[in-house]
Amino acid sequence: YLLIHNPIEQERYSVVSVNVNSPRVKLLSPLGKPVTVQISAIWDGATTVSHEAYQISFVAHLPPLGIGVYQLLEVQSSEAVSTDYNIYMRNSRQEKPDRLFNIKEMQNSVDNIILENSYMKLWFSGMSGLLEKINTKEDGKNHQMKVEFAWYGTTSNRDKSGAYLFLPDGDAKPYIFTDPPTIRVAHGRIFSEVVCFFHHVTHTMRLYNVQGLEGQSLEVSNIVDIRGEYNRELAMRISSDINSQNRFYTDLNGYQIQPRLTTSKLPLQANVYPMTTMAYIQDVGARLTLHSAQSLGVASLKNGQLEVIMDRRLMQDDNRGLGQGVQDNKITANVFRLLLEKRHGTDV
Structure with a gap:
């Protein structure tokens, strides 16, 4: 039972x-x-x-x-x-057929991978497996929605990032993979998903084929392992075509929403805020909300972007009383829901 x-x-x-x-x-x-x-x-x-x-x-x-x-x-x-599976690999080696599941092995390709339900259609890159575009079926609009990963380092000054301080060495550097990742695509009656296996993160994007809010949002999961890194922090960045005008919104302990303004004259770390349960950006026509199952740091450093720090590995104490760096990293699963909504009316 x-x-x-x-x-x-x-x-x-x-x-x-x-x-x-x-x-x-x-x-x-x-x-x-x-x-x-x-x-x-x-x-x-x-x-x-x-x-x-x-x-x-x-x-x-x-x-x-x-x-x-x-x-x-x-x-x-x-x-x-x-469930039916397609596995995209660099060197496809056809294994013996599985007795229960229909599994096809394919070469990584430039063609897009597509998932679809009654609310939306999603395009993923055939090389990286990361989301690139969403089509909302209610209004037939295409929205750019690019998911990327990025690294932050720490300054070369005497004071460096630690458990309490975030002192990056400038803008984040793109997460570059030399070999295309293995991408596993599942198609099923209740959900379909794309799973990409990078060296430091296993990224899953799942689309539920059900009615209601669960079918209107995307479930995102990142299993992060940066235990071999030195003074680096991994962030997930979502870039959209929403004209957010350097404004974004985060919650205060899940009770109320606070408007935030990204200011270029402040250092980068002054534009990072805590996200307890959600953060969103919006313009006149759309709102993009990232619902989070765990508390993380969030920023919107460019127009239409949301960026979340996934995990941090820092080798030194930041003189704030802890007496050690952040070196006890565990393999961490971060779970989110990505919800794109049409806005009616133009209240700010």
């Missing part, structure tokens, strides 16, 4: 994923009716499927502050819909 609780005061349709040890599954709703299930592979690394376990995903429907008991059964012939 799966006991699922909705802790908020609104009815919810939400995707739930659990791991199972058999691909032959059937799921019954609290009313005893069969539920559509998508079965996905659990991977050992970028390209090897594990057959020890599988992941099932389904849409749970729960009343406000409600509890639903779903029943998970192992059956002889599964009605679950398996």
Whole structure:
């Protein structure tokens, strides 16, 4: 039995994923009716499927502050819909076909990778696997929406970045990868996703094929590992065509939204603010919100940009009382939701 609780005061349709040890599954709703299930592979690394376990995903429907008991059964012939995978690699080596999943290996290409649901269509680079453009189907508009990664160093002065101070050595340098990353694209009935494997970060962008807010936003996950770096900080940058005019908005401890203004006469670090749950930029026609599952530093250093510091590795104490640098880095998963909304009316 799966006991699922909705802790908020609104009815919810939400995707739930659990791991199972058999691909032959059937799921019954609290009313005893069969539920559509998508079965996905659990991977050992970028390209090897594990057959020890599988992941099932389904849409749970729960009343406000409600509890639903779903029943998970192992059956002889599964009605679950398996996910199809395309793996883009530099040197494609065709492995033997998988007995459950349809997996195709392809060369990294200049052609775009496309994901789509009833709300939007997304274009990803065939070389890097990173998002490049969004088309919103409600108004048929194309929006530039480029995701990139960047490195910050620290100053060569006596005072350097530490746990409490951010003293960069100038603008961020682009994160450059010499070999194209392995890109794994999954197409399924409940969600589709693009996963890119870089040296320091595994970046996932998932699009849910469900109605409501979950289908209107993109789930972004970055698993960051910078344990081998020296005095560097990794940032994710989202560049859009929104004319934000150096204004952006962050929340104060999740209670209220505070307008911020990026000022060029101040040093770069003075334009970085805490983001507890969200940050957004907007213009007359659109608003782009980054909802965050964890507190991080955020900035909007150029028009139409949002930039989030993912992880920091700093080798020296910054004389603020801690007595050590930031060297206890763990492999960190940072999770976000990226929501692009059309704005009606022009209130500032």
